[in-house]
Amino acid sequence: MRHTLNDIVIVGAGMAGLHAAEALRGNGFDGRITLIGDEPHRPYSRPPLSKEALTGIGMGAAEDGPGPAPLAGHRALRLRDDDAVDALGLDLRLGRRATGLDTRRRRVTLTGTGGTAEEVGYDGLIVASGARARRPDTGLDGVHVLRTLDDAEAVRAALAPGGHAVVVGAGFVGAEVAASARAVGMEVTLVEAAATPLTRVVDPRIGRVLTDLHRENGVDVRLGAGVTGFEGHRRVERVRLADGTTIEASLVVAGVGVHLNTEWLRGSGVDLLADGSVACDEYAAASVPDVYAAGDLANWPHPRYGGRIRLEHWTNASEQAEAAARNLLAGRGRTPFAPVPYFWSDQYGMKVQLLGQGAPADRVAFVHGRPEDRKFVAFLGRGGLLTGILGLRSTPRTMRYRPLLERPTPWEEALAAAGGGR
Ligand SMILES: Cc1cc2nc3c(=O)[nH]c(=O)nc-3n(C[C@H](O)[C@H](O)[C@H](O)COP(=O)(O)OP(=O)(O)OC[C@H]3O[C@@H](n4cnc5c(N)ncnc54)[C@H](O)[C@@H]3O)c2cc1C
Missing domain, CATH: 3.50.50.60 (FAD/NAD(P)-binding domain)
Structure with a gap:
């Protein structure tokens, strides 16, 4: 019989962890949510860390006199206002690390305040402890x-x-x-x-x-x-x-590259793959009942990519966390997680955007613009299908073709939709 969900624990207070908490509340869960994060900071956005947070460009002036303002709490990194996070009514445990998981007793072990170990019980668990840099x-x-x-x-x-x-x-x-x-x-x-x-x-x-x-x-x-x-x-x-x-x-x-933060799951019965990622099914569920995973560490079978994938993308962390939360609450009537992957990067004032998969590809066609103009949209294909769309300085045009990746689209049909390609 299915466990009644009163207590849900989320491990990892990053992008996926925060989104999971928001989605639980958004889907009507009014029980206890414990969000455990080993960093001392409230959830923040990582993408600016390699961009405006380093250069200071677009970060606004220092508030406390000369010199750059500290990054902690800076608006550009903030995912949500403190009030919005407070309104979720979370038991927020920051600066605390999950060190073990007992799936039989449904308990997470974490470092306590005085260095002693503590346990937190759960009915449902969302694993969102992401990755750390090598x-x-x-x-x-x-x-x-x-x-x-x-x-x-x-x-x-x-x-x-x-x-x-x-x-x-x-x-x-x-x-x-x-x-x-x-x-x-x-x-x-x-x-x-x-x-x-x-x-x-x-x-x-x-x-x-x-x-x-x-x-x-x-x-x-x-x-x-x-x-x-x-x-x-x-x-x-x-x-x-x-x-x-x-x-x-x-x-x-x-x-x-990164190491995935899944050591704390070893020996718990949650299946991990060779790279340390959590082996999920198409619903973002791990191998143990009522345990789900989302974000950089989750590996799942994507129905349109012919096998398992794992994405280190900001948008995936939020979308997969929403799917994990929704499916954990749903019991029956779960929906598979089958997104169009999306990634962007900013370099030299230019935006690179990738929809779908950019590699491996056996075909590349520049369907708008030219690489030498540093402004283009390229289609990438494999096995006769369109598998990815990459745009440089071409946001509206790139995003316009997103529906082509929501279903299997033959390469020639995709080119025709773009006016024949070149
Ligand atoms: C510098 C940088 C720039 C990026 N730029 C882009 C970009 O431009 N576009 C894009 O799409 N993506 C970008 N990304 C990737 C994106 O930020 C990640 O995909 C996203 O942060 C993943 O979210 P997550 O919640 O899965 O993991 P994380 O963000 O890693 O969050 C996991 C949290 O869990 C904590 N944790 C780990 N282990 C434990 C434990 N045992 N107990 C408790 N807490 C734990 C971690 O410290 C961390 O705070 C960038 C990433 C970086 C680092």
């Missing part, structure tokens, strides 16, 4: 990662005009940090082990356009270059590459 083990000051507000505060303090930033990893976070460091007047070298940037996310034909964008903005882009070490005396001074060359560095930011 951190190179250098023992040197000046080597940073960028995942949290506190990381961004440290990187911002280290950005200095005239200095030399080496950004390791040309994923979206690395690419945005490179653009932000250029915007504040630093020399920038962007080092990437793969042959093109963003290999996991977009086809190389698009990756090459983005490489050109960095180069024409003065970034020294080194592709196919593996980092073998960081050198310096207490502080980083140089980055060593596999070919034996070194690059001077006053600051290093590593954007080399």
Whole structure:
């Protein structure tokens, strides 16, 4: 028989955690919601951390005299006003980390206030503990990662005009940090082990356009270059590459992927996949009754992509959290989670938007504009179907084609909808 839901625990007070809480209330749940987050901050938005939070551009003036205002509580990072969060009536436990899960007794163990362990019981659980940045083990000051507000505060303090930033990893976070460091007047070298940037996310034909964008903005882009070490005396001074060359560095930011925060689920009976992600079904449910997962750590079978996917996208964290909350409450009558994935990035004042999947692709067609004008819409296809749409500086046109990805659309039909493509 189904457990009555009186107490719901959400682990992770990030994008997915907050959205799950809002969706529970929005769907009429008036029981107790405990939201547990290990950061000391209320839920905040991460995307500005690699963009305006680093450069200060668009962040508004400091309120307390000269120097930048602290990022904590800054409007640009705020997901909701404090009043709106208070109105949810949550048992908000910040600065507390979930360390274990007993699914038989339905209890989460967490670090208590005085360092002692505490337990919180639940009828329903939403796992939203996201990911943390992979951190190179250098023992040197000046080597940073960028995942949290506190990381961004440290990187911002280290950005200095005239200095030399080496950004390791040309994923979206690395690419945005490179653009932000250029915007504040630093020399920038962007080092990437793969042959093109963003290999996991977009086809190389698009990756090459983005490489050109960095180069024409003065970034020294080194592709196919593996980092073998960081050198310096207490502080980083140089980055060593596999070919034996070194690059001077006053600051290093590593954007080399994430570890998923799911160690606390080990041994609980919640199935984890090889990368540590939570194995969900199409309803965002984990392998144990009344446990759901959402956001960066959730892996689920997407009906239109022929297999399991996992997305590290802001919009997915909110949409999947809503689906998880709705399905947890629904019992029967659950609805599958089958979104059109959406991701954006801002670099050098240009917006890149990706709908659907950008890689792997066997076809790429620029259906509006041209890559050399740095303004275009590209269709990406695989197996005779349209699978992704990527736009650069073309928001309305890109979004107009979204319905083509809401169902399987044959490649030729998609091209015809765009006026024939080229
Ligand atoms: C610098 C940066 C820029 C980005 N820019 C973009 C962008 O432009 N566009 C885009 O679409 N996406 C962007 N993203 C990705 C987007 O922010 C993430 O996909 C989103 O934050 C994922 O939300 P989440 O709630 O799943 O995880 P998280 O945001 O990681 O939140 C999880 C929370 O749970 C906490 N936690 C972890 N373990 C525990 C535990 N055991 N107990 C309690 N709490 C725990 C974490 O500390 C964290 O606060 C960016 C990400 C970063 C880091």
